[in-house]
Amino acid sequence: MKIAIIGGGPAGLYASILLAKQKPKAEITVYERNRADDTFGFGVVFSDATLDNFEKYDPQSYRRITQEFAYWDDIAVHFRGTVHRVGGNGFCGCSRRNLLLILQERARELGVNLRFETEIDDESRLNDADLVILADGINSRFRERYIDHFEPEVDIRSNYFAWMGSSRPLDAFTFIFQETEWGPFIAHAYQYEAGRSTWIFETDPETFENAGLKGLNERQSADRMAEIFGWFLGGHQLLTNRSMWRNFPMIRSKRWVKNNMVLLGDAKATAHFSIGSGTKLAMEDAIALAEAMERAPTIAAALQLYEQGRREEVEKTQHAADVSLVWFEHVDRFWDFDPVQFAFGVMTRSKAITYDNLKLRAPDFVAEVDKAFAKQVRAKGFEIDVARPLAPMFQPMRLREMQIANRAVVSPMCMYSAKEGVPTDFHLVHYGSRAIGGAGLIFTEMTCVGRDARITPGCAGLWNDEQEATWKRIVDFVHANSAAKFALQLGHAGRKGATKLMWDGMDRPLEEGGWDVISASPIPYFPDSQVPREMDRAAMDQVRAAFVAATERGERCGFDMLELHCAHGYLLASFISPLTNKRSDQYGGSLTNRLRFPLEVFEATRAAWPKHKPMSVRISATDWAEGGITGDDAVLVARAFAEAGVDLVDVSTGQTVRDGQPVYGRMFQTPFSDQVRNEARVATMCVGNITTSDQVNTILAAGRADLVALGRPHLVDSAFTLKAAAWYGAEGVFCPPQYLPGKEQIFRNSVRDRQDLEELKIKAKPKTRAELKGEATKPLAAE
Numbered sequence: 001m002k003i004a005i006i007g008g009g010p011a012g013l014y015a016s017i018l019l020a021k022q023k024p025k026a027e028i029t030v031y032e033r034n035r036a037d038d039t040f041g042f043g044v045v046f047s048d049a050t051l052d053n054f055e056k057y058d059p060q061s062y063r064r065i066t067q068e069f070a071y072w073d074d075i076a077v078h079f080r081g082t083v084h085r086v087g088g089n090g091f092c093g094c095s096r097r098n099l100l101l102i103l104q105e106r107a108r109e110l111g112v113n114l115r116f117e118t119e120i121d122d123e124s125r126l127n128d129a130d131l132v133i134l135a136d137g138i139n140s141r142f143r144e145r146y147i148d149h150f151e152p153e154v155d156i157r158s159n160y161f162a163w164m165g166s167s168r169p170l171d172a173f174t175f176i177f178q179e180t181e182w183g184p185f186i187a188h189a190y191q192y193e194a195g196r197s198t199w200i201f202e203t204d205p206e207t208f209e210n211a212g213l214k215g216l217n218e219r220q221s222a223d224r225m226a227e228i229f230g231w232f233l234g235g236h237q238l239l240t241n242r243s244m245w246r247n248f249p250m251i252r253s254k255r256w257v258k259n260n261m262v263l264l265g266d267a268k269a270t271a272h273f274s275i276g277s278g279t280k281l282a283m284e285d286a287i288a289l290a291e292a293m294e295r296a297p298t299i300a301a302a303l304q305l306y307e308q309g310r311r312e313e314v315e316k317t318q319h320a321a322d323v324s325l326v327w328f329e330h331v332d333r334f335w336d337f338d339p340v341q342f343a344f345g346v347m348t349r350s351k352a353i354t355y356d357n358l359k360l361r362a363p364d365f366v367a368e369v370d371k372a373f374a375k376q377v378r379a380k381g382f383e384i385d386v387a388r389p390l391a392p393m394f395q396p397m398r399l400r401e402m403q404i405a406n407r408a409v410v411s412p413m414c415m416y417s418a419k420e421g422v423p424t425d426f427h428l429v430h431y432g433s434r435a436i437g438g439a440g441l442i443f444t445e446m447t448c449v450g451r452d453a454r455i456t457p458g459c460a461g462l463w464n465d466e467q468e469a470t471w472k473r474i475v476d477f478v479h480a481n482s483a484a485k486f487a488l489q490l491g492h493a494g495r496k497g498a499t500k501l502m503w504d505g506m507d508r509p510l511e512e513g514g515w516d517v518i519s520a521s522p523i524p525y526f527p528d529s530q531v532p533r534e535m536d537r538a539a540m541d542q543v544r545a546a547f548v549a550a551t552e553r554g555e556r557c558g559f560d561m562l563e564l565h566c567a568h569g570y571l572l573a574s575f576i577s578p579l580t581n582k583r584s585d586q587y588g589g590s591l592t593n594r595l596r597f598p599l600e601v602f603e604a605t606r607a608a609w610p611k612h613k614p615m616s617v618r619i620s621a622t623d624w625a626e627g628g629i630t631g632d633d634a635v636l637v638a639r640a641f642a643e644a645g646v647d648l649v650d651v652s653t654g655q656t657v658r659d660g661q662p663v664y665g666r667m668f669q670t671p672f673s674d675q676v677r678n679e680a681r682v683a684t685m686c687v688g689n690i691t692t693s694d695q696v697n698t699i700l701a702a703g704r705a706d707l708v709a710l711g712r713p714h715l716v717d718s719a720f721t722l723k724a725a726a727w728y729g730a731e732g733v734f735c736p737p738q739y740l741p742g743k744e745q746i747f748r749n750s751v752r753d754r755q756d757l758e759e760l761k762i763k764a765k766p767k768t769r770a771e772l773k774g775e776a777t778k779p780l781a782a783e
């Protein structure tokens, strides 16, 4: 078998090693355009988990690589004169040059033919090869040549970065966030061998321009960085080696295989340097390819197996890298944060590390985070313990005169169980039990402002006396038997009205018994849905009056808070999104025009709602669809409502059009809450696939939302908050006297369960290489 590999970087060389071991008779050639020792870049970084993988697949190269390594356990965050260190991270650094020399040596030993200074510009030269591995790096010529087949998507990010080196020793993976007269600069730095560290500098385009970096050569820009970070470099030089400032290209390819050619490493996909995974991904690609070659009967089958098996892992890493790079691109959002909260945000930015996880590894750090959070709450006038604070989830909050005992919220959820809009006993039990379960705030389902405003025949309403009396009974029960505050969500279905109950076909039109539907524009939801009537001014007046009447009824019921539903493609949302609003009058076109009617309804309801009670608005912060609302628009929408007097923006997403493409995942909508909160400077509630109290605390402590709503988790666990309170020892959580023995038991058991689990986790955690070498806290001396 003949194998040709284009590119002698980590992907190409490691693939040659693994394939040579597996197929000793194969003729394997690596073509590399550079000289053998002509490599650029400084250090590369691997996690302990990646090294375990290397050990398994080629112990010989693993041993040589790890002899040269620098190990560290801590991440250090420098910000506004403070430094916060968090241990237990288990990373290793090594020089890229040494890594490549070791891989070259190992490949030679295994009989691989290494052809340096050989540039391949036409793969037809390799026609006699059975397998051609395209490991030609980020600017892959062959990926571009077959662009129509591989369909790469190249997203050039806005921030500028440059790789440099230094002799400054470091004992931690170090992030430095530096204020300058031009704007913020960030250094990502780590040691990779004695007396050598990698320094990646990053900044936004405006700061790059202001600092005059555009016109400087490599040496001059290194000098500029040395001036900025001189206080930390302490006289150590910054070294350059092709250290040009660039923009990071996030690359994803739709296909990785063409006939007998396969893309490997950076050529197929990249991951942002802030999670240090470029070289790791490249070498793990080689492992995946070698495994597929071992298992599949033919080369064609192996290449398919490689792509199928590897894609999910690569996409997961890329997603984590994306979330991380977006955090760094928007670092100015957090610039005025308390430094410890800022450091917590750095640590938890890509979701892998959480509040509970950090509490286990760095209890003092988390205690400081809790204190900073509690201080902010105390500054708002709450008499709370700052010396021994509760976890953020159990800190109170005030909106106007409404006080909420904790930050957990039952999200609005339609029960589709009302009769002609009148809630039933089901609703009494449903809301009653969730209120008793301890959440600080519970929302009603979308409660419709008129018979024709309903989504389905089972939707609850508030347009007549019978409904008002029934809701009042539920509100009274909640107030009499719990500490929860109760918010009424008012809405109008718009074009999604006259549809079936959720369990009969979500959003599908009713076959009989429907009613006329209205919307901003006459566009049906499904092609076979009813075509809505475009609202004229008279219809707007009627709808506004219906919202006001329902608001007045809501006040008579005794609700504590009011939410206007402007999300999920319902009537008011249909005005906001350009995908559903095609009007040419003053209610269509610009965002200002599209917001005109929803704001008018907000202002009318605000005027009808008592001044001392808060109001929120639920928005879809993105339509997840081309040409629709984006996070940037959501900031403008939130600002407009905030100027009109909204107290909280409830940040949801999507459900505007049926072909939206949401990117689901844990806490997937939280980045939008983060953006709205920290750019529009308005209180937010986030929601969406948040399932644990650990996630709730992570979000709150990082300042990504002020309240956290959970929908589906509350459907199956009405006592979610009470259980979390037991876990975090928040004794003050409300529990009705009837249930006190249960509360006492769970609080008692939780202390033990928590200790057992933590001990188990500590025991089960393998020692990091830094711990094993006893180098966890010692800086490596320069030679």
Ligand SMILES: Cc1cc2nc3c(=O)[nH]c(=O)nc-3n(C[C@H](O)[C@H](O)[C@H](O)COP(=O)(O)OP(=O)(O)OC[C@H]3O[C@@H](n4cnc5c(N)ncnc54)[C@H](O)[C@@H]3O)c2cc1C
Pocket (backbone or CB within 6 Å): 006, 007, 008, 009, 010, 011, 012, 031, 032, 033, 034, 040, 041, 042, 043, 044, 045, 096, 118, 119, 120, 121, 135, 136, 137, 138, 141, 163, 198, 242, 264, 265, 266, 267, 276, 277, 278, 279, 282
């Ligand atoms: C300037 C620079 C500095 C970097 N520094 C670091 C760092 O310090 N730490 C870190 O973790 N990561 C660093 N990276 C990123 C990291 O190197 C990559 O993620 C990783 O090397 C990917 O491995 P690869 O084998 O896929 O690609 P590469 O390492 O880019 O290797 C591709 C190889 O293919 C060769 N090649 C390309 N086209 C041809 C052709 N037509 N014919 C023959 N040969 C060809 C190139 O010369 C190159 O050696 C750096 C990247 C660059 C560009």
Ligand SMILES: Cc1cc2nc3c(=O)[nH]c(=O)nc-3n(C[C@H](O)[C@H](O)[C@H](O)COP(=O)(O)O)c2cc1C
Pocket (backbone or CB within 6 Å): 411, 412, 413, 414, 415, 444, 445, 446, 489, 502, 565, 567, 618, 652, 687, 688, 689, 690, 709, 710, 711, 712, 713
């Ligand atoms: C059964 C069900 C009904 C829902 N009804 C509403 C509703 O009436 N109003 C609303 O704004 N959101 C509604 N939602 C959306 C939820 O409030 C929440 O945003 C969504 O379920 C995501 O949160 P989760 O992952 O915690 O469930 C509903 C969700 C579910 C599962």
